Amino acid sequence: MSYNRLDTPIPGQRPTNATTMIFPFNAIYPQHKAGPVTAIRRRLLIRSYAPDWIVTIFLAAAFFSLDEVNGYRRVFSLEESSIRHPYAVHERIPNFALYMIAFVSPFCIMPVINIITVRSWWDLHNSWLGLILSLSMTGAMTQVVKITVGRPRPDLLDRCQPPPGLSDPPYSLTSWTVCTQTDEGILRDGFRSFFSGHSSLSFAGLGFLSFYLAGKMHLFDHRGHATKSWLALSPFMAASLVAISRTMDYRHHWQDVLVGTLVGTLFAFFTYRQYYPPLSSEHAHRPYSPRIKREELHDVLPTHNHDHHDHHPMNGGRHQYTDSLDENYELAGTVPRPNGPGPLHEVWKDGDGEPDLIEGVGPSTYSPPQRPGPSLPPSPERHANLQLP
DSSP states (O other): OOOTTTSOOTTTTTOOOEEEHHGGGGGGGGOOOOOOOEEEEEHHHHHHHHHHHHHHHHHHHHHHHGGGGGOOOBBOOTTTTOOOOOOOOSSSHHHHHHHHIIIIHHHHHHHHHHHHHHOOHHHHHHHHHHHHHHHHHHHHHHHHHHHHHOOOOOTTHHHHHHOTTOOOOOOOOOOOGOOOOOOOOHHHTTTOSSOOHHHHHHHHHHHHHHHHHHHTTTSSSOOOOOOHHHHHHHHHHHHHHHHHHHHHHTSSSSHHHHHHHHHHHHHHHHHHHHHSOOOTTTTTTTBBOOSSHHHHHHHHHHHHHHHHHHHTTTOOOOOOOTTTTTTTTEESSSOOOOOOOOHHHHHHHTTTOOOOOTOOOOTTTOOOOOOOOOOOOOOOHHHHHOOOO
C-alpha cells in the first residue's frame, strides 16, 4: 500500500502556505496583465489624476513654507508649572527620523506588499498618491493650527529664559517680550505646542500603511485571524511610540499628542478611502479604477469581464456583483468606483437651476391624504335590501 506525502496537494484543493493564509486571495485571483501604455491611455491617466497630484504638491509646499512664519504667541504665567520643564537639546525622534518613519518606511514597504499580493502598477500609484496626500494634508493642517493657536510648549520657560526674579504683572499674564533668548528659531518653536506634528504625521503615514495592510489581508472578513490583526496594527503601534516620545522630551502636552493622533488617523483614513474600497469589501485588496468615462475606458484601456474569474477571496466561490459595483467591465486589477451623481459640473447644471422634485411627487401630481370623515347612518333603502338568514 502506498501513501501520499503530507505536503502533496489534494486534487481539487488550492495550495496553502503562510503567504496564502495571510493574503488568502493570492491563490484565488489570477494576476492581471495590462496592455501596452499607449499615448492615448497615458494622456487619459494623467488627466484623470493630475488634479490630485497638483493639490498634493501644493499642500506639501505649504507645509514646508509655513514653518518659517511667525505665528501667534499666547501670554503665559511665570508660575505655571506645566511650562517649567527642561528643554531637551537632543530629541529622541528628531525631524529627520520622523520623515524616515512617517514617509520613507511606508513608501518602501507598500511596493513590497504590492509584489507579494496584487502586483499592480495602478495599485502602486494609488498607494503612493494616497500616502503623500495624507501626509501633505495633515502637515498643512498641523502647521496652520500651530501658528494660529500659539500654545506654549511644556519647556517654554527654559526656552524663553526670562530675567531672574521676574514675576507676572498684577492682575495679568506675561508676554513673550520678556524673553532673553537670542535664538529666534528656538523661541518661535516654543509657541507651537498644539497640536503635535510628530503625532499627526506619524499616524498619517503609518496609519495609511495600516489601512493598506488591512485591505490587502482582508482584515474584516469575519474570520478573526490574530496574525493579520497584529500585522495590520503594527504600524499604529510604531506611530504610538513616536507620539509618546514627544511627552518624554517635554515637547508637547498630552492633549497635543491626543489631538495630533486623531487628526493624523482621520486624514489617513480619508485619503485611503479616496483610492480604495471599504475595508469590509470583498475586493478590499484592489484599488479603485481611474476616474475615466466608461466609453473612453472601453476604447483605450485594457478591460476584462467579471464572469471569467471573479471569486470571493474568502469562500472560494464564484462572485457576482450585487451592489453599486455592478459593472460589466473594469480596468484590469482594479475595482470600478460606485455609481455616483456624476461630474460636479453636470450635477450643478441638473434641472437648469430649478428645484428638484421627487419623482412622481410634484405640484401637479401630489395631493394630500384625505382623512376619513364621520360614517353616515345607513339609508332606509339599504335597510330594505338587507335579508336576514
